Amino acid sequence: MTKQMLKGNIAIAEAAIRAGVEAYFGYPITPQTELLEHMSKRMIELKRVFLQAESEVAAINMVYGAACTGVRVMTSSSSPGFSLMQEGLSYIAGSELPCVVVDVMRGGPGLGNILPSQGDYFQITRSAGHGDYHPIVLAPASVQEAIDLTVLAFELADKYRHIVIVAADGLIGQMMEPAELPPMQAVATERPSWALTGAKDREPNAIASFYLKAEEEEAFNQKIQTTLQKIQKTEQRSTEFYTDDCEILVVGYGTAGRIALSAVQTARDNGMKVGLFRPLTLWPFPEKRLSELADVVGACLVVEMNAGQMVEDVRLATGGQIPVSFYGRMGGVIPMPDEILHEIETHCRQLKNCEGIVTLSERAK
Amino acid sequence: MQMEFVFAGFGGQGIMFVGQVLAYAGMDTGLEVTWIPSYGPEMRGGTANCCVVLADRPIGSPVVHYPQVAVAFNNPSFEKYEPAIAPNGLLVYNSSMITLDRTRSDIEYLPVPATVIADELGDMRLTNMVMLGAAISARPTLSLDAVKQALDDHLPSHRRDLLEANFMALERGMACALNPAFTK
Known part of the structure; x- marks a missing residue:
């Protein structure tokens, strides 16, 4: 492969496609809209799922649903849209599901503006939703890193059954730089054992983020914490x-x-x-x-x-x-x-x- | 070495594309390169601009506040970037459209009747390449051949018929920088 001039948003989208993303759900927002736009064209060409939802709230819940079936799934947004996704993200964390979320951060708080910012650091590293968890958060500083970290995001999401956020900003999203895309990976045909795939000839799986008894919820929390400790031990990168x-x-x-x-x-x-x-x-x-x-x-x-x-x-x-x-x-x-x-x-x-x-x-x- | 260019004009004058051609040429020459558009509210109504940085080591900021070269296609762009250019920098301006007076003595000015030249070549849309030719001639960071190659490689397929005309526009622009009217 040779280097080509790529815009950050498009590079992330194409990297996700080549990493085998099977379903994308999103809602347009500057400065990440080209990502969704690229997906709208390429995912259809490849006969994968692209859906422009009616809102970010809907998009993240579609991600939740698709993640339950064990496919590689992603969404992308920018700060105000990302805020709208927090409830869904917490449910995904509470169900131990893998997914990739791209936040192309912009100026805030509130509607703010469309210019580059890193104002979401607390929001995305602390929990990105209610309850006790941290998503894995990857921060690219160039178009090439945006590509590489997007591919890594899918690998880590699957490895730990966890949310991975690619935290870019308006500048990384909008700029063009020479970069090299990875080769196209085949979409996975096998589904993980926990996935909801129709339960034909097997016992049904169940996925929920719901434990009425405090002790059960605590035991589940301990399980998440064990995963997070493992991530903390092995995945620090700089x-x-x-x-x-x-x-x-x-x-x-x-x-x-x-x-x-x-x-x-x-x-x-x-x-x-x-x-x-x-x-x-x-x-x-x-x-x-x-x-x-x-x-x-x-x-x-x-x-x-x-x-x-x-x-x-x-x-x-x-x-x-x-x-x-x-x-x-x-x-x-x-x-x-x-x-x-x-x-x-x-x-x-x-x-x-x-x-x-x-x-x-x-x-x- | 680091050279920073800002291209600015009305939407539709080929500002984004001309910056990309320079960026492609830089990449093919083996330089580090970044291109970034203005995507803020100024796009709606005022000037459209993009910033291209060419360097021989990793580029920090693709956004530049004090460019070494500004290429202004219209009055609002001249007004915006004339004060921003770094000392000893260069302002290439489209003298077919720009009527404003020069106000600085510490930068070079290169007037290029780009719209008139493009019109003579038969297509107003060649204005951007005339301006680029002038800019790379006055600040020889990249060769004409590298820029021609970039155009050949990246001109969209539905514009291929304009390739030769684009080459001529580049050459006419380059000639402007050799004109004694290019005052320092």
Whole structure:
């Protein structure tokens, strides 16, 4: 396969198709509509299921139904639409069903706007619905990663019978970049043993998220927690740049992470020992690796497109060993490399081992 | 190396496509490349614009606030991007349509009578390629051949008959950058 210029939304849709998604249910919302649009064409061509629901509430319940039958199923939306899906997501979690949900985040709260944001971090990593659970959350920072993580999302969903959220933002959804699509996988023909497939010549299966007795509900919760602990142990993922000798560690995911890399590169060009840690899984948060890095760096700067949400996870992971500061833009404003560089320079000056560095802005004077 | 281009004009002037042609040419040349459209409320009524970044290392932000090159197709685009261009940057503008006065002394201006040239070539829709030709001539990031190849590879099938005309439009645009009227 060769690289082609692909728009993020379309790349996610096509990656899902090639990962063998059998049913897609959704409702249009900017900035993810091209995803649904691509599905509307390709799923029909491939004789799979595409359905534009009457609302996000309906779409997620269709996902719930399809997931019960053991097919690979997905939906996609953007922040306000994702909020509408939370009840259904909780039912899916409470029924231990696999599904993939794409949230192309936009500015909020409320109707907000259609510009890129990471304001849904708390919402998607904490539970994405009522009750005690965390979805697995994957955060792409490029079109290529959007493709790779979408394929991974289906694998993890099936492996753990769990919800996997691909958390992109308007920028990843709308931009075009060279990327390579995976080969087409055949749609699975066998259904999992727990699936509702008509119960011909076998005992019926039952799927519900309903336990009237407290003890039974608790036992079920313990089962979910065991799965989550396993996920937390084995599925933490991150990527890092210039961390071999860095004294200041910038932490950012998705769009904020890729923009931070530009600032880190400029800082390196200027002699500052700065590195970047970019979580690929937001839940489970890659705390193991981050806590190792906290042992060797002097300070940490978290960059997000929100008021400071992941920064709490960074503080938990670094356990007060190093100062953790935050830089964020909100409401659809994208932090630019020069702003992040300015924050890095401020840190550099505060750390004594960086003294003597002439910052770019000082040089300009 | 990193070069940032903004293309801006009315919807229908081929702004998105001309940016994509540049992006494809960059990709085929082996550069890192991003393309992003404006998809905000400004699309409805005002200017349509897209941003293309070409670089030799991973690109951080595909959105650029202070581009090195702005290619303005109409007055609102000129007005919007003239103040935003990075110092020593370049403003390529469609002098067939743009009537505004220049206000900066720290950037280069390249006037291109693109609509008139496109009209001479027989199709107003070639305006965008005339502008692109001028831009790549004044800031030689990519070769004309690479851009021609990108057009050949990506021009939609129902527009194939316009391929040669597009090549001519690129060349006419390139010639504009060689004109002594291109003042620094």
